[in-house]
Amino acid sequence: MASTTDVVEALKYTYGVDQVQYLVNQEVVCWNMFQKMKKPLGGRGQFIMPIMVKNPGAWTGLAEGGSLPSNLNPDTAEANFSLTEFAGLYNMSWKLLQDARNSKFAFQTALKMMEEGFRRRILKMINADLISDGLGKLAILPAADDATEITVNSLPSVDVGMVVDVMDASNNTSVLGNSLTVNAVDVPNRTVTLSGAPSGTAATDYMVIQDTVGSGIAYHTNGLLSIIDDANPPGASVGNFGGINRSTAGNEFWKSIVLSNSGTNRALTEDLIMQLEDSVREKGGGSLNAYVSNLAIVRRYHELLREDTYFAMSSPKALDGGSGVGRSGGAQQKGEDGGDGQTIYRFSGNPWHVDPYFAANTIIGMDKKHFYLGHGEHPVPRPVSEIFDGTSFFRQTTSTTFEVAWYWQGQLLSDNPAAGAKIEDVAES
Numbered sequence: 001m002a003s004t005t006d007v008v009e010a011l012k013y014t015y016g017v018d019q020v021q022y023l024v025n026q027e028v029v030c031w032n033m034f035q036k037m038k039k040p041l042g043g044r045g046q047f048i049m050p051i052m053v054k055n056p057g058a059w060t061g062l063a064e065g066g067s068l069p070s071n072l073n074p075d076t077a078e079a080n081f082s083l084t085e086f087a088g089l090y091n092m093s094w095k096l097l098q099d100a101r102n103s104k105f106a107f108q109t110a111l112k113m114m115e116e117g118f119r120r121r122i123l124k125m126i127n128a129d130l131i132s133d134g135l136g137k138l139a140i141l142p143a144a145d146d147a148t149e150i151t152v153n154s155l156p157s158v159d160v161g162m163v164v165d166v167m168d169a170s171n172n173t174s175v176l177g178n179s180l181t182v183n184a185v186d187v188p189n190r191t192v193t194l195s196g197a198p199s200g201t202a203a204t205d206y207m208v209i210q211d212t213v214g215s216g217i218a219y220h221t222n223g224l225l226s227i228i229d230d231a232n233p234p235g236a237s238v239g240n241f242g243g244i245n246r247s248t249a250g251n252e253f254w255k256s257i258v259l260s261n262s263g264t265n266r267a268l269t270e271d272l273i274m275q276l277e278d279s280v281r282e283k284g285g286g287s288l289n290a291y292v293s294n295l296a297i298v299r300r301y302h303e304l305l306r307e308d309t310y311f312a313m314s315s316p317k318a319l320d321g322g323s324g325v326g327r328s329g330g331a332q333q334k335g336e337d338g339g340d341g342q343t344i345y346r347f348s349g350n351p352w353h354v355d356p357y358f359a360a361n362t363i364i365g366m367d368k369k370h371f372y373l374g375h376g377e378h379p380v381p382r383p384v385s386e387i388f389d390g391t392s393f394f395r396q397t398t399s400t401t402f403e404v405a406w407y408w409q410g411q412l413l414s415d416n417p418a419a420g421a422k423i424e425d426v427a428e429s
Contacts, residue, residue, distance in 0.1 A: 020380045023115070027123035029341035029355040030130055030224070033290060034373045037413065047081040047374055049242070049415050053253050077251075079242030081413050083376055084221050086126070088406035090117035091397060114404070120159045122381055122406060125209065128157040129221040130373075130412055131292075131358055133229075134238040135172060135213055136220035137206040138164060139192055140360070144201050149184075149193045154294060154360040156192050156207070158182045164207045166198040172235030173215045176201050213237065222412040224292070227371070228364050228420035230255040241417065256417045257283055261425035265361055268301050268426050273347050276365045276421045284418030286367030289350050294358040296428035298345060305345035305352055361428060366420035376409035383407075 024031050037047070054075035062069070092110060099106035129136045139156035150166075158164060159182065166177030177198030184193035192207070212219040218237040226233035232240050232247060240246065244254045257279035259272060273291075280288040298305065345352040350365075378387070384405045385393040394402035414420070 020118075020382070023119060024123055024126075024380050027119050028127040028130065029353065030127070030292065031373070033292075033353065033368055034371050034412070035369065036379055037372045037374045046083075047079075047411070047413060049079040049081070049413070051077045051079050051242075051244075051253070051415060053077050053250075077244060079244055079415070081222075081242060081374065081411050083374060083409040083411045084219065086219075086381070086408045086410070088118075088122040088381060089403050090114070090121055091399075091401040091403045092394075094400045094402070097394075097402065118406075121162075124157055124159065126221075126381075126408075126410075127355070128357065130223060131225070131355055132220065132223035133226035134220060134223050134233040134241075135167075135206070135218055135235060136208050136223075138209070139207040141201055141203060141205045142360075143203050146197055146199055146201055148195070148197045149191050150198075150201075151189075151191050152207075153190070154296075154358070155187065155190065155356050156185060157357045158185060158192055158207060160185060163210045164194070165210050165213070166194075166201065167206055167208055167213055168200070168202075169204040169206060169234075170202070172213060172218075172237060175214070176205060179210045221410060224364060224371075224412070224420075225359060225362070225422075227412065227414050227417050228256045228366065228422050229417075230258045242414075254417055257421040259421070259423045263425060265425050265427040268297070268304065268363070268423070270304065272423060273363075273365075276363070276423055277348060277350075279421045280365060280367055280419055284367065284370070284416055284420070286370060286416065286419035288365045288367055288421075290368050291347065291350060291352045291363060291365045292341070292355060292358060293352070293363045293426075294360065294428075295354055295356050296360070297363060297426060298343065298352065298354055300427070300429040302345060305347055361424065361426045363423040363426055364420060365422075367416075370414055370416040370419035372413040372415075374411040374413045378408065381406045381408035 052074065054072075056072060056074035058069040058072045060069040092113060096106065096110055096113070100110045125136075128138055138158045139150075139152040140154065141150060142153040143151075145151055162182045163179050164177075164182060165175050165179065168174035168176050177194065177196060180198070181195040182192060183195055185191075186193075198205075208220075213235075214237065216237050218235065218239075222233075222241060226238070227241055230246065232245065242254070244251055246252075246255050257276075259275055259279075277288045280286045341353040341355050342351045343354050383393055384407050385391045387407055393404065395405060397403050
């Protein structure tokens with residue numbers, strides 16, 4: 001019989017940095033798409049980025065012996081970012097841990113519970129932040145729905161047992177449904193059943209983790225949908241991205257191109273995607289190298305997005321292993337070096353990434369080298385026992401359970417939002 005200490009050490013080893021990195025790469029689709037930037041925690045974990053807004057120098061034609069042109073001085077702005085703190089908890093019963101000392105099956109069950117808890121309660125929420133708009137939206141209502149079973153417009157990021165608030169999108173402070181427990185999630189029909197009915201809802205209202213959005217608070221990272229945009233992030237509590245007001249004249253450099261259709265969905269065309277690519281080059285000076293959308297868009301436009309299919313008889317070789325005979329790129333990638341949602345689909349040679357939870361009717365394209373994941377001491381969430389000396393892996397609770405606490409500081413950053421562009425109002429499958 002193994003000792004409890006042996007079991008705990010085995011659990012800790014199983015959730016070492018490499019394993020957590022592997023799980024992050026699988027569960028957080030955009031994780032590997034971004035460069036990583038570590039920030040020392042002095043100065044409250046703040047990033048200050050100088051942004052060139054006016055180039056130096058002058059160039060002009062002149063007559064023989066003419067005067068030199070007047071030099072033009074450069075100008076910069078400062079974008080300021082702060083890391084957001086996150087903490088996670090999940091528990092395991094005394095009985096499960098005791099049984100794990102005596103039974104291989106019980107030990108495997110304990111590992112599975114830890115992994116599922118880490119995936120669904122921690123990584124899934126990080127992913128929801130990164131693909132949202134700074135408010136950590138988990139599900140969005142397409143219309144008013146004051147019932148316990150609520151229809152949402154895309155695959156919801158909620159999970160059974162979670163406690164959420166339903167927020168008023170018109171001000172991002174009014175709580176229309178306070179601390180409601182998720183009782184059921186119907187994935188095919190896109191419905192979420194809550195423990196109570198919200199009141200006064202309207203289209204675009206949304207669900208968030210309880211008590212993380214309100215007057216003066218938004219405990220979430222920046223999100224792709226608000227970074228790659230032509231307006232400031234929604235809600236005063238989120239604040240302007242990087243502290244730069246996009247509404248101020250002269251700050252157009254901080255705006256992305258948004259191709260919308262006034263709220264009316266229309267079909268995706270080659271011309272529309274090429275406009276997206278051109279806008280990144282023209283306005284952001286970048287070279288688009290990644291697209292992101294949800295599954296419904298790929299289902300509808302897969303023929304437009306697939307690479308050319310061809311067969312060569314002169315040089316036989318094994319066909320590509322991904323779905324779609326003769327198409328390059330392979331199936332969706334997994335693992336430490338993959339896990340970025342890359343599919344077999346491309347446009348203009350650039351990979352198409354799919355996040356099942358991504359916003360409905362929306363496509364973003366970006367030059368990845370201008371988007372970063374800033375983090376503190378640890379690149380991924382870690383148990384507090386590995387961060388603070390003298391802290392145990394399991395914490396005693398008031399019940400017959402132990403808690404495992406996790407901690408992370410992170411933020412999504414960009415030094416050039418115009419290196420990304422967005423298509424809205426895209427008709428889906």
